Amino acid sequence: MTRALLIIDVQNDFTEGGALGVDGGAAVASGITRFLAEHGDDYDLVVASRDWHDGDNDNGGHFAGEADPDFVDTWPVHCVSGTTGAEYHPDLDTSRVDVHIRKGQGVPAYSIFEGTDDEGTPFPELLTRHGVTEVDVVGIATDYCVRASTLDALEHGQHARVLTGLVAGVAAETSEAAIAEMGHAGAEIAGEEASEASDG
Structure with a gap:
């Protein structure tokens, strides 16, 4: 089995002090760095996603613009390409x-499955190309992009595991x-300590 670690949206705008910062975001960044140092070799592929929005339009209605955001479908401006807010949090080691x-x-776009790599290759195609059958999901935010990415992984036939400590x-x-929904859909819900490579 080929395993991948999916690091979802650990960006400045989604961590404390950012446009849509969540409590614990910086801790997740440093936690993933420690996790990679200890368990990075357990994975055949490590993938990180970022929101990378246009700065000159509302991104298909994703940015609220002059209206008040509803924080469900419309949001304040965040993660605009080329800005500091769109960059990975500095405590995340991307090496x-x-x-x-x-x-x-x-x-x-909420799910990593809606994204592309630097060459424009769709993410699902990359998983197929690398023969990935199992994914562990970490990152931000549990109730939005982590949820969407995990549910899409299941839809694409992956064995998906959410590491709740990260x-x-x-x-x-x-x-x-969201954690309950992901578990009900078939994802394995595991703490960080359960993330060591499994042969089963």
């Missing part, structure tokens, strides 16, 4: 990342609901 995925380039969500209630 172990094999593939960088950008998503939301002009359109709303995620952070917008709100406790919606994060708990």
